[in-house]
Amino acid sequence: MPKERIITGIDIGSTKISTTVAAVSESKVSVIGVSGVVESKGVKLGNVNDIDSAVEAISSSLERAERMAGVSVSSAFVTVNGSHILTQNSHGVVAVNPHQNSDISSDDVGRVTEAAQAVSIPSNREIIHVLPRDFIVDGQTGIKDPIGMSGVRLEVETNIIHGSSTAMKNLMKCVQQVGVTVEELVYVGLASAHAVLTDTEKELGTVLVDIGGGTTSMIAYLDGSPIYSCVLPIGARHVTNDIAIGLRARLEDAEKIKLKLSLERPDYLSSDKSRRIEDFDVAEFGLDTDSVPRRLLYEIIDARLNEIFSLFALELKKANLTGKLPAGVVITGGGALTSGVEKVAKNVLKMPVRIGYPKGVTGLIDEIQGPAFAATVGAVLYGSGYVKSGALLPFRKSQGKMNFKVSKLLDKLKSFLP
């Protein structure tokens, strides 16, 4: 019987916490427990701002998933988000096997990746991911896996994602306080990309945008690998706020109005402005009025979406990626269900747009099929990569980043085991 491991992903969002527990073998990732949506507390704009409340919310999300799965979770891959997250590309170079004359080994790959990490990052920041983009062996570029090749000079182009040490420490503290060890922190955009993007999209060039409640996180791929990430401190909750202000409604009611509108796509809105559209009935919300012109509501929503995508377009420009991503934009996160989101994104970005639903898992997936669950499913898929590649899980770290030396030693140790 194939060996199975339990892998857990916890997505700690600004509006919801979502835990997914899966039994992972080399051939499949089968979900055995989910928490669905548990209201987030103590998290603002992707960052923990109240440890006790966040611990309480994480704990109830975890308990729900554990109860469904019938297992006790001891460790998890946890998403990290927030506008403190930044990215930079870096280059590393080493001589291959300076003491022996043999092929490129995993040891050389480890050394060159470590060399690429020698970038100047302020002391209050920590590396979250070092993602190899391209290996170069004796000047030959475009190599994805150099292990086993001959050569004397090994170079790597990497994309480094880093974040504020304090933000990450506080996040880890919360998870540890519920009795769960953090296997690894995973940038929320990277996690979502694991669940949503296809290999072809990554190869051609694409950008994933996760519109959450409080943040919009992006990750761009070119030639199969991540090249740029950033997080904007604006999200779908701002749309709710605008509706609340516009209608002088309570936030809870504005949220209900927004969700009700999301089910109907206003295709008829764009072209014929003179066409009469039936008013939207808001009698149940006890506002000053019983009905509101639908067009007005759509305009409020479109204005905020327009702002989000314009800021996002500026980021693409900053990263010199405008016009370089032919596979277009994939929108995920709960905000991907906002009424008219595809239309506004297409208008502003002038790129192909699709809504990203999480894929790649089987089992109890009924509750996690929407775009809002891309990050929790992605965190599990990210962790499953270790199982599928036959590697051990990364060593349980006290810090957010993977300790390459320790995991390498563990891999060596594993090779001695029966």
Ligand SMILES: Nc1ncnc2c1ncn2[C@@H]1O[C@H](COP(=O)(O)OP(=O)(O)OP(=O)(O)O)[C@@H](O)[C@H]1O
């Ligand atoms: N059906 C829907 N229609 C419109 N908006 C929706 C729908 N479902 C969820 N949303 C919106 O999505 C947002 C929450 O998205 P999500 O669950 O991805 O956020 P989060 O991960 O908690 O936050 P963040 O990633 O910013 O930390 C909320 O603003 C909510 O109103």
Ligand SMILES: [Mg+2]
């Ligand atoms: Mg999120």
